[in-house]
Amino acid sequence: MAFTARSSRAVETVTGVSRRELLRRATVLIAGAALLDRLPGALRVQGWLEDAYAAGPNVVEQTMNGLVAFIVPGRDRYSRAQGTKTKTPGGIEAGATPALVRTLDRFLPGPLPLSATAATILNEFAATVDPASRRGKFASPFANLSFAKKAKVFQTIESLQGDEAGSIRFLIGNLPDLVAFLAYSEAGVYDAKRRRLLGRPVGWRLSHYTGVADGRKEFKGYWQGRKAAEPSA
Amino acid sequence: MHDVIVVGAGGAGPVVAKELAARGLDVLLLEAGAAFAHSERQWSHLESEANNPATGIFRFGPGDRTKPPWARDLPQNSFVWQTAGVGGSTLHYFANSPRAMPGAFLDYTGSDTGAYDRQHLAPFGYRELIPYYEWVEHTLPVQTAAMGTKEELFLRAAAKLGLAYQTSKDTTRAAFRPQENAILQPQGTAGRTNDPEKLVYPRARGCTFCGHCPQGCYEPLKSPRNLRAKRSTHTSYVPMALTADRWTRGRAATLIPDAFAVRVDMERVGEAVRATGITWRNVRTGETTTEQAKVVVLAAGAVETPRLWLNSGLPNPNDQVGRGLTDHFLDYIVGRLPAYTGSSKGPTSAARADFPGYGCLEGAGVVPGLQAQSMTGSGAGIAGFYDNGTSGTAGATVAGRLIGERLKRFLGGIDRLLAVAVITDDDVSSTNRVTLSTAMSPDAHGPVARVELRHRTERTLSNREYLAARAVEILRAAGAREIVRVNWPPVLIHIHSTMRMGTSESDSVLDGDAEARWVRRLFVADNSALPNGLGGPNPTLTTQALATRTAEKIFVRYFGGDPWVGQESPVSSVDDTVTRAVLAAGL
Numbered sequence: 001m002a003f004t005a006r007s008s009r010a011v012e013t014v015t016g017v018s019r020r021e022l023l024r025r026a027t028v029l030i031a032g033a034a035l036l037d038r039l040p041g042a043l044r045v046q047g048w049l050e051d052a053y054a055a056g057p058n059v060v061e062q063t064m065n066g067l068v069a070f071i072v073p074g075r076d077r078y079s080r081a082q083g084t085k086t087k088t089p090g091g092i093e094a095g096a097t098p099a100l101v102r103t104l105d106r107f108l109p110g111p112l113p114l115s116a117t118a119a120t121i122l123n124e125f126a127a128t129v130d131p132a133s134r135r136g137k138f139a140s141p142f143a144n145l146s147f148a149k150k151a152k153v154f155q156t157i158e159s160l161q162g163d164e165a166g167s168i169r170f171l172i173g174n175l176p177d178l179v180a181f182l183a184y185s186e187a188g189v190y191d192a193k194r195r196r197l198l199g200r201p202v203g204w205r206l207s208h209y210t211g212v213a214d215g216r217k218e219f220k221g222y223w224q225g226r227k228a229a230e231p232s233a
Numbered sequence: 234m235h236d237v238i239v240v241g242a243g244g245a246g247p248v249v250a251k252e253l254a255a256r257g258l259d260v261l262l263l264e265a266g267a268a269f270a271h272s273e274r275q276w277s278h279l280e281s282e283a284n285n286p287a288t289g290i291f292r293f294g295p296g297d298r299t300k301p302p303w304a305r306d307l308p309q310n311s312f313v314w315q316t317a318g319v320g321g322s323t324l325h326y327f328a329n330s331p332r333a334m335p336g337a338f339l340d341y342t343g344s345d346t347g348a349y350d351r352q353h354l355a356p357f358g359y360r361e362l363i364p365y366y367e368w369v370e371h372t373l374p375v376q377t378a379a380m381g382t383k384e385e386l387f388l389r390a391a392a393k394l395g396l397a398y399q400t401s402k403d404t405t406r407a408a409f410r411p412q413e414n415a416i417l418q419p420q421g422t423a424g425r426t427n428d429p430e431k432l433v434y435p436r437a438r439g440c441t442f443c444g445h446c447p448q449g450c451y452e453p454l455k456s457p458r459n460l461r462a463k464r465s466t467h468t469s470y471v472p473m474a475l476t477a478d479r480w481t482r483g484r485a486a487t488l489i490p491d492a493f494a495v496r497v498d499m500e501r502v503g504e505a506v507r508a509t510g511i512t513w514r515n516v517r518t519g520e521t522t523t524e525q526a527k528v529v530v531l532a533a534g535a536v537e538t539p540r541l542w543l544n545s546g547l548p549n550p551n552d553q554v555g556r557g558l559t560d561h562f563l564d565y566i567v568g569r570l571p572a573y574t575g576s577s578k579g580p581t582s583a584a585r586a587d588f589p590g591y592g593c594l595e596g597a598g599v600v601p602g603l604q605a606q607s608m609t610g611s612g613a614g615i616a617g618f619y620d621n622g623t624s625g626t627a628g629a630t631v632a633g634r635l636i637g638e639r640l641k642r643f644l645g646g647i648d649r650l651l652a653v654a655v656i657t658d659d660d661v662s663s664t665n666r667v668t669l670s671t672a673m674s675p676d677a678h679g680p681v682a683r684v685e686l687r688h689r690t691e692r693t694l695s696n697r698e699y700l701a702a703r704a705v706e707i708l709r710a711a712g713a714r715e716i717v718r719v720n721w722p723p724v725l726i727h728i729h730s731t732m733r734m735g736t737s738e739s740d741s742v743l744d745g746d747a748e749a750r751w752v753r754r755l756f757v758a759d760n761s762a763l764p765n766g767l768g769g770p771n772p773t774l775t776t777q778a779l780a781t782r783t784a785e786k787i788f789v790r791y792f793g794g795d796p797w798v799g800q801e802s803p804v805s806s807v808d809d810t811v812t813r814a815v816l817a818a819g820l
């Protein structure tokens with residue numbers, strides 16, 4: 001394979017699979033999300049793809065909860081499990097998890113939901129960072145990690161090199177900002193059919209945002225009173 | 234047979250359509266996305282509803298939002314922010330309309346000539362473009378931005394640091410200024426009240442300071458479409474194109490939304506190849522249609538235009554189609570102040586500082602979701618944990634993704650933040666490119682685009698570091714006590730030069746008139762036609778000026794007409810004649 005991790009340390013998993021092999025499988029898994037219509041036969045041999053298909057909604061949801069709590073921790077049990085429980089609500093209470101799953105699965109629809117792909121990658125890398133995470137409170141290894149070890153998962157994935165890892169870097173690289181966007185927007189309390197809010201978004205409360213408006217009393221005049229630039233000489 | 238088919242109703246296509254419709258030509262304007270005919274009802278200030286990349290109103294996808302967005306293959310940590318639909322990415326843009334740096338053009342002789350990408354200059358002089366700038370600036374119109382608190386803070390800080398104050402539209406030295414924005418200045422109650430009852434046209438006119446530029450702009454409420462505050466092409470050039478028979482003695486252009494161009498049709502004439510029309514697919518019905526034209530203009534954007542070229546099998550003898558992508562290698566620096574900044578209010582960006590030879594900085598303020606997103610996407614790891622071997626903080630308190638309790642604490646008061654976007658003067662690199670993906674399945678419109686960003690030159694990297702350090706200085710001078718350099722990965726908001734004009738046949742796709750070197754009667758008018766990154770300034774105004782010039786070249790070369798820019802006076806899109814035409818046409 002062309003890609004390598006920046007660190008040369010070989011990391012063996014509890015199952016005896018090298019990190020190199022894990023990365024190879026992850027690459028194929030990502031490709032599988034897009035190529036399933038063309039290459040089902042080739043993908044059947046990949047253990048990760050089977051894991052992804054086998055990942056029930058519960059594991060996907062737990063993984064995404066573990067991710068949402070990582071980005072915007074709150075008063076929930078996932079935040080507590082990672083050691084960062086706070087006094088204020090976080091992304092989970094904001095409703096970011098179902099919004100995240102919806103967004104991912106709509107972004108690239110296919111036989112294998114993109115949320116399951118993302119969850120499987122996070123969980124497999126979680127198991128490389130901390131093999132004990134397979135035996136925790138949650139069925140999702142990623143959700144069982146501490147905050148620092150979740151950061152290590154992202155560090156490992158971001159260090160992947162080579163073309164084959166490009167799609168992984170894209171998908172996982174965009175997850176934190178997507179979660180933050182959803183947690184601080186109205187996504188978790190929006191009734192799309194009726195186009196109305198069901199409550200005040202948690203992210204607005206956290207950021208002390210006054211809410212959407214058609215205008216604000218904020219006009220402060222013009223710099224040095226100039227309302228127009230000079231034309232070209 | 235039409236006179237001209239324009240592919241794409243984004244920032245540039247409607248400029249060509251309006252100018253040629255005003256000359257009386259039969260113009261067909263195709264747009265892959267939605268028409269947005271009832272924007273006040275259809276759009277929303279709510280962020281996920283508007284900007285969610287999968288489901289939002291302003292996404293790169295079909296108008297039918299029950300359908301998924303159109304796919305792109307991005308083989309790196311990166312994000313492309315584009316919108317399909319009439320208005321294109323000007324629907325979410327900040328409307329910043331600076332002119333380019335003169336050093337990016339062929340006629341530049343300043344003492345800092347060596348500070349620019351001299352290998353990829355514009356194949357004409359900056360001075361030649363000025364009349365076209367003036368034409369567009371009057372048409373949109375472009376006006377000096379009014380200030381809110383965040384602009385006062387930015388501008389005072391820049392002055393405190395000793396930067397010069399730029400009063401001209403032309404940038405000749407390092408200086409700060411209010412933005413020249415395609416946003417109507419506030420009048421009446423606009424910007425002067427929070428009372429929604431008083432924020433209705435005509436009591437409110439121009440920018441109401443709502444803070445929702447990226448969510449489209451339908452303010453003031455009940456204003457005619459051509460009098461909306463932000464001058465997207467949905468508001469300005471498209472209404473003018475569609476009513477060219479009413480406000481002037483032209484011919485109304487025809488707009489077809491939901492029409493995805495899948496092939497540029499061509500024929501061989503001796504040794505030459507010439508464009509004959511466009512085949513497009515109705516994205517709602519799947520039906521395909523072929524339309525013929527004397528001239529075809531591609532304006533589908535700097536990703537889709539090269540994709541369409543490659544999918545059409547058009548000649549590409551020098552292998553330059555799609556190559557040379559510039560994106561200003563943006564970065565984002567955010568400060569937290571002990572006092573009110575009004576960051577979530579007013580125009581998203583209304584103050585800037587330009588550094589010729591390096592690029593630009595601009596103040597920015599967005600609402601919570603986009604602010605949080607902007608602070609968590611990074612190529613420099615997670616602040617406090619790892620940095621991916623990147624360049625450092627540039628003097629900021631920390632660098633990288635801000636997540637967890639740090640993010641919550643920093644975002645604990647959105648109106649105490651002050652943000653600065655770094656817009657780098659980046660070099661053209663042939664390995665940064667748009668090509669066709671072999672990793673992803675083709676969609677109904679053919680192989681999808683793959684956007685690769687593989688190389689940054691030393692000059693690009695050092696320019697970005699220089700600008701990041703200046704941004705930190707401005708924020709400190711403004712009173713920021715804690716500063717985050719997010720160090721963005723490639724965030725493709727300014728995307729240009731993938732079908733670049735150039736001085737040399739060996740490294741460009743278009744000649745000096747924006748006509749394809751290898752296909753006659755085929756022009757490119759969007760950002761992809763730009764020869765380089767313009768020295769850093771936001772590209773839309775320059776692209777629109779260039780599109781005006783291209784429209785004139787088409788009219789003279791293929792329709793026997795005379796030039797008009799510099800000969801006639803432009804009509805503003807907010808002129809009463811246009812308002813009457815828009816209302817009469819029921820737009």
